[in-house]
Amino acid sequence: MQLTLDIPEKYLIFQSPTELVRLLKLNTDIDLYRQGRFSASAAAEFVGDLDRYEFLYECRQRGIEPQTYESTDELQAEIEMLARELA
Structure with a gap:
């Protein structure tokens, strides 16, 4: 899927479009x-x-700590979700 954003040129003074896209992502x-x-x-x-x-x-760098799981059930649910996405 591809999304298109209209970004005024004045916001590209300090970075290239590629750098801005990476930062937004x-x-x-x-x-x-x-x-x-x-x-x-x-x-x-x-x-x-x-x-x-x-x-x-x-x-x-932005003060976001790594996620932890409160139970093995929560971890197992994420593993199963990722397995479905990779299948």
Whole structure:
């Protein structure tokens, strides 16, 4: 799927369109991760040029702590969700 955004030129003074797209994707990822809607691996894949550890580093730079699971059931549910996505 592809989305199109109209961004006024004045917002591209300090960065290229490619840099702005990456920043928008990364910030969206971090917010979805913080909300528990993306795993670290899924978020890193969404950005496209990060691995899981680089993504977690970016989160840490913004004060977002790594997600933890309150129960093994919660962890198992995420594993099953990821397995379905990869199938």
